[in-house]
Amino acid sequence: MKKLVLFSIIAFGGLVFMNFSRVENQTINPQNNKYEVPENVQAIIDRSCFGCHNSDSKNEKGKKKLSWDLMKKGYKTHKIIAKLGEIEEVLQKNEMPPEKFLAKYPDKKLSDDERNIMIKWAQEMTKKMSE
Numbered sequence: 001m002k003k004l005v006l007f008s009i010i011a012f013g014g015l016v017f018m019n020f021s022r023v024e025n026q027t028i029n030p031q032n033n034k035y036e037v038p039e040n041v042q043a044i045i046d047r048s049c050f051g052c053h054n055s056d057s058k059n060e061k062g063k064k065k066l067s068w069d070l071m072k073k074g075y076k077t078h079k080i081i082a083k084l085g086e087i088e089e090v091l092q093k094n095e096m097p098p099e100k101f102l103a104k105y106p107d108k109k110l111s112d113d114e115r116n117i118m119i120k121w122a123q124e125m126t127k128k129m130s131e
C-alpha cells in the first residue's frame, strides 16, 4: 500500500512537471502569457503561412498584415486578438494561402482537418486572451 501511494505521488509529480515544462515552451509573449501555439498548429503555420508572414519576409504586403513572430513577441494583446480574428476569417473563407501561390505550391494547401484545427485554435485563443 505504501509503495502504491509513493508510486502515485511520483507519477503525479511527473505529470505536473511535464505540463509545466510544456507551458513554458509555448509561453513566449512577455505582455500576455496566455498566447500559446500547440505543436500541431505550429506545424501548419510553418508549412503554409510563415514564409510570407514574418518580420523578415520579402512579401511586403503579407508581412505588414501579419507577422507570426510578432504574435509571440511584439504585438500588444489587443493586436493579437484582432489578428486572431482576421486569421479565423481568412481560414473560414479559404482565402489563405493565396490561390496563386497554391497553384505553384499545391502541397502548402490546408486540408479541411487542418483548417478546422486552426480555426478552433484561433477561436479558443481569442477567448483566452480576452479574459
Ligand code: HEC
Residues within 6 Å of the ligand: 045, 048, 049, 050, 051, 052, 053, 059, 061, 062, 065, 066, 083, 086, 087, 090, 096, 097, 098, 101, 110
Ligand atoms: C504566398 C504568400 C502568403 C502565404 C503563404 C500566406 N499569406 Fe496571408 N497574406 C498574404 C498577402 C500578400 C496578404 C495581403 C493581402 C491583401 O492585402 O490583399 C495576406 C493577408 C493575410 C491576412 C490579413 C487579411 C486581412 O483581413 O487583411 C491574414 C490574417 C493572413 N494573410 C493569414 C494567413 C494564414 C493563416 C496563412 C496560412 C494558412 C497565410 N496567410 C498564408 C500572403 C500570404
